[in-house]
Amino acid sequence: MTRQWLVVTAIVTLAVALSSGGEPYFNALIGAFRPVDLAGNIAASREFIAGGNPYQADFARLDAAVFGLPASEGRPFFPHPPLAVFLIAPLAVVPVPAAAAIWFALSIGLLFVLAVLLSEAVLSAPADRPSVGLAPGAIVFTIFLTLLVWPPVLYNLEKGQWSILLSLLVALVWRSLARGRPNEAGLTAGLAAGVKVFPALLAVYLLLRGRRPFVWFVVTSSILFLLPLALIGPAAFAGFLANSQANLAYWETWLGVTHSLYGATARALIGGRWAQPIVHAPVLARLLVGIVGLALVATAAWTTGRGQVADEREGARFATFATLLVLLNPLAMGHNGVLLALPIALVGRALVGELRFWPKAAWAAGVVLVSIPKETVFRLASIPVSPARGLAVVALGCWGALLLFSAAVGVALRRIPAMDK
Numbered sequence: 001m002t003r004q005w006l007v008v009t010a011i012v013t014l015a016v017a018l019s020s021g022g023e024p025y026f027n028a029l030i031g032a033f034r035p036v037d038l039a040g041n042i043a044a045s046r047e048f049i050a051g052g053n054p055y056q057a058d059f060a061r062l063d064a065a066v067f068g069l070p071a072s073e074g075r076p077f078f079p080h081p082p083l084a085v086f087l088i089a090p091l092a093v094v095p096v097p098a099a100a101a102i103w104f105a106l107s108i109g110l111l112f113v114l115a116v117l118l119s120e121a122v123l124s125a126p127a128d129r130p131s132v133g134l135a136p137g138a139i140v141f142t143i144f145l146t147l148l149v150w151p152p153v154l155y156n157l158e159k160g161q162w163s164i165l166l167s168l169l170v171a172l173v174w175r176s177l178a179r180g181r182p183n184e185a186g187l188t189a190g191l192a193a194g195v196k197v198f199p200a201l202l203a204v205y206l207l208l209r210g211r212r213p214f215v216w217f218v219v220t221s222s223i224l225f226l227l228p229l230a231l232i233g234p235a236a237f238a239g240f241l242a243n244s245q246a247n248l249a250y251w252e253t254w255l256g257v258t259h260s261l262y263g264a265t266a267r268a269l270i271g272g273r274w275a276q277p278i279v280h281a282p283v284l285a286r287l288l289v290g291i292v293g294l295a296l297v298a299t300a301a302w303t304t305g306r307g308q309v310a311d312e313r314e315g316a317r318f319a320t321f322a323t324l325l326v327l328l329n330p331l332a333m334g335h336n337g338v339l340l341a342l343p344i345a346l347v348g349r350a351l352v353g354e355l356r357f358w359p360k361a362a363w364a365a366g367v368v369l370v371s372i373p374k375e376t377v378f379r380l381a382s383i384p385v386s387p388a389r390g391l392a393v394v395a396l397g398c399w400g401a402l403l404l405f406s407a408a409v410g411v412a413l414r415r416i417p418a419m420d421k
Helices: 004-017 023-031 036-049 059-066 082-087 096-123 136-148 151-159 163-178 182-195 198-208 211-232 236-251 261-269 282-304 312-327 334-351 357-369 374-380 387-394 396-412
Strands: none
Touching (some): 023 374, 036 082, 082 211, 096 136, 151 163, 151 334, 163 182, 163 312, 211 236, 261 282, 261 387, 282 396, 312 396, 334 396, 374 387, 387 396
16 A cells, blocks of 8 residues: 555556657657757867867857758757766767767766665665565666656657766766765765756755865865866956857747756746747846745755755755756756656655655655656747746646756655654
């Protein structure tokens, strides 16, 4: 009886994942040979190797050249931190098909390592919790296969994105903390923030867990940002800021931005080429997102507190911040949902044997909503999307992440009876 809700969640999630049939799998297979997002990173690295500035104004020309397209078909901005230029440089000097194959194989390998780390999270519950009932190797294999067919992972593989790598780094942060290695956790979190900026939110959690992991984070992330920036040249910093700002304005209402609180608000109160707003009120939109975002971070910080606990509640505390990495990312698309795999595992394992209904219901609904394929969203919401569909269809991933956050808070604040402590 205690596991029926898990079975129901799995069945409904599978049905949602298959709501677009084989299209997401076909797109992932085709995209593996032509990853359009990886092309931007290759273009930036090629420009740096050639002695140029990857953050230049006519980046669309560089991006289009990777696949031999007209400049008008290229992505207009390169918003990634300078470390990405150097990480992709080895792929920039080989033919594009080979680079795509290497990145695809690397992504699959990283996904398997992520499955191993998630299995550790599933198996690390206290001894008084019900057993999972499978051998460790079977759990790893099951999680890996589940990830392979999960829509956020398919989206990542299709576009050649970074979300699998970032998910692995965040999982390594938690593993280091769980094993009593806070300095290592700070260093790993700094690496994640060097690859993409938004994991810097983990600095708040690290600060609540001690000064040393926070210092390790600051030093590592600073070095990994400033050193590549200096190597690119003095114009790179202003170019990075300009590209990031312009990229946000360009994509903020795009229907693929399904998991972002800002994206949902931008479609409703800003609008643009892809969305029809209720009213054009950009100042109000940013004010609302700022207030709600601060409230969510404050809730996670209050839930975490300064005292660490040696049970699954600490995993839920970390999960609140890990979930906010997606929810508060201004351009969180479906592939960013891969970062929710760890919060889903940490909170889901803690809920086994839970007597309260609402945390399990919030977790189950959250898992289902963040698993909706982008193809289903695109089919149900035509461009320009109406305000109602923008909130009720396109933003379902955002509401799902918010439900997962609520479930994590519920577990983190759960009172443990004295006899079970």
